[in-house]
Amino acid sequence: MTTDYLTWTDFEKVEIRTATVIAVEAFPQARKPAFKLTLDFGDLGVKRTSAQLTKLYQADELVGKQVVAVVNFPPKQIATFMSECLVLGAIADDGTVTLLQTERPTKNGLRIA
Numbered sequence: 001m002t003t004d005y006l007t008w009t010d011f012e013k014v015e016i017r018t019a020t021v022i023a024v025e026a027f028p029q030a031r032k033p034a035f036k037l038t039l040d041f042g043d044l045g046v047k048r049t050s051a052q053l054t055k056l057y058q059a060d061e062l063v064g065k066q067v068v069a070v071v072n073f074p075p076k077q078i079a080t081f082m083s084e085c086l087v088l089g090a091i092a093d094d095g096t097v098t099l100l101q102t103e104r105p106t107k108n109g110l111r112i113a
């Protein structure tokens with residue numbers, strides 16, 4: 001259990017939004033196996049990110065999945081790639097990432113609260 005609590009104001013600063021994966025590329029330059037994802041956030045536009053999803057997912061099965069991601073981190077250089085958002089997932093002890101997804105399809109760009 002954590003004792004480093006956030007305030008409601010802190011939480012409201014984090015923009016977690018829905019998006020659909022529209023393209024996936026291999027990312028051999030990454031230190032850990034990863035994919036480059038292109039995500040459609042609806043009215044917020046298209047953003048790209050890298051994600052260490054190769055243990056559970058194949059590139060072709062990711063296209064069309066709706067995911068949730070943080071969109072208001074500053075861009076981050078990862079090897080030769082500029083990541084513009086952070087896809088969220090549950091991380092197991094061995095580093096395996098399971099994507100967080102909406103329970104049913106929603107409009108891209110909706111805020112998660």
